[in-house]
Amino acid sequence: QESKTKPHSLVNKRLTSFLKTKDGQITVGLVREFLEFFELDFTCSVFDPETNVLKSYKGRNQLAADIGLKDNTDTPLLHDVLQQLRNASPTPATP
């Protein structure tokens, strides 16, 4: 009774609606760029059809621009996002 067994598409509904949002596309793009960065070719070859990510993912440069990151590091962008978050020290001071 799950949509997993649909013959014409492996993409599930929850993911499909997530991918309709810009943030969703950026999120899945970060995952895709991670796989690409580490040359996880076996995973990519399953991930791409299972998510349909290539519809929205336009490569690392574009993704970095979408997030507002400089694409000048030797790490996956996802790692840079974490670093940025840490540098921004978002913990709200509880008065």
Added chain:
Amino acid sequence: QESKTKPHSLVNKRLTSFLKTKDGQITVGLVREFLEFFELDFTCSVFDPETNVLKSYKGRNQLAADIGLKDNTDTPLLHDVLQQLRNASPTPATP
């Protein structure tokens, strides 16, 4: 001449050294949690052996704690990380 054909391990060297750092483990954990969240079972079944992620990934709760996120959203943690980054508005004001 690539390490990809090693019979006993699919894990590549660059990823292996990345995974030795705490930030590396968090990064790969965010990817793993994303796959799990959307029930991308086919991808997981390739991703897990290709990355050896399960050595360090201890589930969403632990990952959220490691990042300092509250685990109370209905989205993948990776999405929450992006949101936090946006809320923290890290763009330094250039005087």
